[in-house]
Amino acid sequence: xxxxxxxxxxxxxxxxxxxxxxxxxxxxxxxxxxxxxxxxxxxxxxxxxxxxxxxxxxxxxxxxxxxxxxxxxxxxxxxxxxxxxxxxxxxxxxxxxxxxxxxxxxxxxxxxxxxxxxxxxxxxxxxxxxxxxxxxxxxxxxxxxxxxxxxxxxxxxxxxxxxxxxxxxxxxxxxxxxxxxxxxxxxxxxxxxxxxxxxxxxxxxxxxxxxxxxxxxxxxxxxxxxxxxxxxxxxxxxxxxxxxxxxxxxxxxxxxxxxxxxxxxxxxxxxxxxxxxxxxxxxxxxxxxxxxxxxxxxxxxxxxxxxxxxxxxxxxx
Numbered sequence: 001x002x003x004x005x006x007x008x009x010x011x012x013x014x015x016x017x018x019x020x021x022x023x024x025x026x027x028x029x030x031x032x033x034x035x036x037x038x039x040x041x042x043x044x045x046x047x048x049x050x051x052x053x054x055x056x057x058x059x060x061x062x063x064x065x066x067x068x069x070x071x072x073x074x075x076x077x078x079x080x081x082x083x084x085x086x087x088x089x090x091x092x093x094x095x096x097x098x099x100x101x102x103x104x105x106x107x108x109x110x111x112x113x114x115x116x117x118x119x120x121x122x123x124x125x126x127x128x129x130x131x132x133x134x135x136x137x138x139x140x141x142x143x144x145x146x147x148x149x150x151x152x153x154x155x156x157x158x159x160x161x162x163x164x165x166x167x168x169x170x171x172x173x174x175x176x177x178x179x180x181x182x183x184x185x186x187x188x189x190x191x192x193x194x195x196x197x198x199x200x201x202x203x204x205x206x207x208x209x210x211x212x213x214x215x216x217x218x219x220x221x222x223x224x225x226x227x228x229x230x231x232x233x234x235x236x237x238x239x240x241x242x243x244x245x246x247x248x249x250x251x252x253x254x255x256x257x258x259x260x261x262x263x264x265x266x267x268x269x270x271x272x273x274x275x276x277x278x279x280x281x282x283x284x285x286x287x288x289x290x291x292x293x294x295x296x297x298x299x300x301x302x303x304x305x306x307x308x309x310x311x312x313x314x315x316x317x
Contacts, residue, residue, distance in 0.1 A: 042166065046158045047103035048220045054166045055159050059105055059125075062162050066124035073114075073130070080113040080133070089113055089131055092145045092230075096153055097127075099227035099281075103157050119245060123152035125161060138241045143225070143234035150221030150228075158220060160213040214257045215266060222267065222274045229282035232274035236267040 042056040080086050093111035097104070107127030117134040129152060131145075139145045155161070218235075226232045243260035258266070 044159070046216065048223060049216055051216065053159065053163045055162045056166045057162055062159065063126035066126035066128060070124055070128040078115045080115050085136060086113045088142065088145060092142055092149050093129060095228040096146060096149045096224050099224045100153055100157060107156065121148050121152050123156040125156055129153065138245055139238065140241065143231045144238045146225040146228060146230035147221065147235040147238045150224040151217045153224060154217040154220035155213070158216060160217065164210065211258050218263055218266060219270055222270055223277055226274040226278040227281045229278065232271060232278060236264045239263045239267070
């Protein structure tokens with residue numbers, strides 16, 4: 001007797017029917033929804049460049065963190081309290097801060113010099129700025145100091161520190177969601193996948209984003225030093241000196257900063273605009289600077305200032 005294949009139901013012995021969806025992906029989907037809400041709900045605009053950025057703390061919180069960081073740095077550092085180099089730094093700082101007044105949220109600027117060999121400088125939210133003495137020989141002159149000063153003040157005004165914190169938080173949350181989703185894998189495979197994701201977050205998100213911040217601060221700082229009637233053409237020269245000193249000579253893909261070559265190329269690309277800004281703010285000769293503008297010449301007279309104000313020493317370096 002023949003039996004029709006339709007008379008008996010087919011059975012899949014030893015096989016479980018799959019639904020096509022695993023509960024392991026729920027944390028990932030929740031993170032994706034949170035990411036969209038978090039990202040689009042915390043957008044701000046960077047001054048000068050107009051770039052949209054992700055920032056999730058208000059200015060007061062950011063400034064409080066900056067003051068807290070400075071208090072710790074001040075306790076651990078040896079500050080230069082007087083002298084010609086400090087006078088120069090404060091004079092340049094005042095001029096750059098005045099040039100940035102249109103974008104300044106109300107920082108209380110203070111310019112400090114730390115006695116240390118580090119080739120570095122920084123500006124914190126709230127207005128605390130510090131140069132290490134090790135960077136002064138590379139700065140060489142007032143325009144070099146202005147290039148560094150403009151860059152650091154640009155970081156503070158553009159809220160780059162707060163933006164990095166927000167992205168680090170997102171990367172951390174994403175890693176936690178992925179860890180839960182991969183929880184039933186064997187330990188070796190899970191560790192390999194998480195390691196690859198960690199490297200992807202570091203080299204694919206955080207480091208490139210940090211380099212973007214550095215380039216943005218280079219551009220904004222160049223505009224600020226041009227507004228303040230310093231010579232923007234000193235900026236690429238500064239980075240040539242940085243390169244010769246060995247500062248920043250790290251493979252760009254693994255660095256938080258662009259390579260000196262990249263920075264020099266960027267400055268050359270931006271230079272026509274910077275020179276136009278300088279002419280707009282300072283006149284065709286570039287000498288119509290604020291009240292302290294002429295102190296960048298060794299033979300310039302010291303301006304008459306009220307007795308309670310500190311008088312800058314004549315000349316620079």
